[in-house]
Amino acid sequence: MRPSNPEGRKASRWSRLDVNGSPYFFVAPFFLLFAVFGLFPLGYTAWVSLRDWDLTGDEGFVGTANYSRLLGDPDFWNALVNTLGMFVLATVPQLALALIIAGLLNRPLRGLMLFRLGVLAPIVTSVAAVAIVFGQLFGRDTGLVNGLLGLVGVTPIDWQAGVGSSWIAVATMVNWRWMGYNALIYLAAIQAIPKDLYEAASIDGAGQISQFWRITVPLIRPALIFTALMATIGGMQLFTEPLLFGQGDISGGSLRQFQTIAMYMFEQSFTNFDYGYGSAIALAIFVITLIAGGLNAVIARRFKGGTQ
Structure with a gap:
């Protein structure tokens, strides 16, 4: 009989433990942080939403x-x-224009690096500075936008007073801020496409536009899905841009014409100090975001199946 080798068996066990257990060890910090700063606040918010909790304290369970x-x-x-x-208004034009910009940045242009760095400028610009600038651009009496519209005979628009006009102004701020970010994601995905596909398409007589829609767009579908999902999450939590557009008015205008659900949650929680009701609104935002994200996933899956 072959003599037993306990040291070899021990080394083998450690080797299997290293191979099978090390991935869990490396990802454990993320899940620990997520449990502390993600799951616990979510669970605590759900608990507070079932109680009558105001500035004076917890008044009891209200179901x-x-x-x-x-x-x-x-x-x-x-x-x-x-x-x-x-x-x-913010997501559809933002992603469409970002895709077009990415396609243009992928072409040989003089000073290309300067243009690529230029699309990053809105991301590194302070949101407060963006709001101040756009507040001046959309000013009723001296705003540049109304001045340009006046050249074609359009009467000055009070952008903050109307529902549609305030939506357009806020959406323009969001578009300008995040369009370049999405364009860079699309550009990275486009540059990963093999050049042979474009060369074969050119030999077959396909033009630039045809190559873009038949090769580029289908092959960067994962990037399209990712940006659509992130835009959905950000859109459902829109807060800073409309708040600064209204000069800090948490009610979103005299008639609440541009108040978002995130602003309404903040108003109920930290202006009216109704923490129970504010927590219920926060949970509603979470559920609405999940639904919107789920719809995105379903549409993306159907789109993928229809293009195979």
């Missing part, structure tokens, strides 16, 4: 009363409509 109040609150539904409206 689903805050959620029943939420369903019948016209200000919440107004904020939700505002959020969805600004989300559509």
Whole structure:
């Protein structure tokens, strides 16, 4: 019989443990941090949403009363409509223009690096500075936008007073800030496409536009899905741009015409000090974001299946 080798078996066990267990060890810090700073605040918010909690303290358990109040609150539904409206106006043009910019930046241009760095400028610019500049651009009496519209006979628009006009102004701020970021993501995905595909398409007689829609867009689909999902999450949590556009007015205008659900949650929690109701609104934002993200995933899956 071959003599047993306990040291060899021990080394083998350590080797298997290293191979099978080390990946969990390396990813454990993320999940620990996520549990502390993600799951715990979410669970605590859900617990507070079931209680009558105001500035004086916890007044006791009220069950689903805050959620029943939420369903019948016209200000919440107004904020939700505002959020969805600004989300559509900001996301669709933002991603479409980012895709076009990425396609142009992928072409041989003089001073190409300067243009690529230029699209990063909005990302590194302070949001407060962006809001100040755009507040001046969309000023009613001396704004540049109204001045340009006046050249074609359009009367001055009070951008903050109307629902649609305020949505457009806020969406323009969001578009300008994040368009370059998405363009760089698309550019990185485009540059990973093999050049042989474009050369074969050129030999077959396909033009630049045809190559873009038949080769580029299908092959960067993962990047398109990622940016659409991130834009959805950001759009559902829109807060800073409309707040600064209204010069810090948390109600989003005299008629709440550009108040988002994130602003409404902040108003109820830290202006009216109704923490229970504010927590219910926060949970509603979380659920709405999950639904919107799920719809994105379903649409992306159907799109993928239809283009195979």
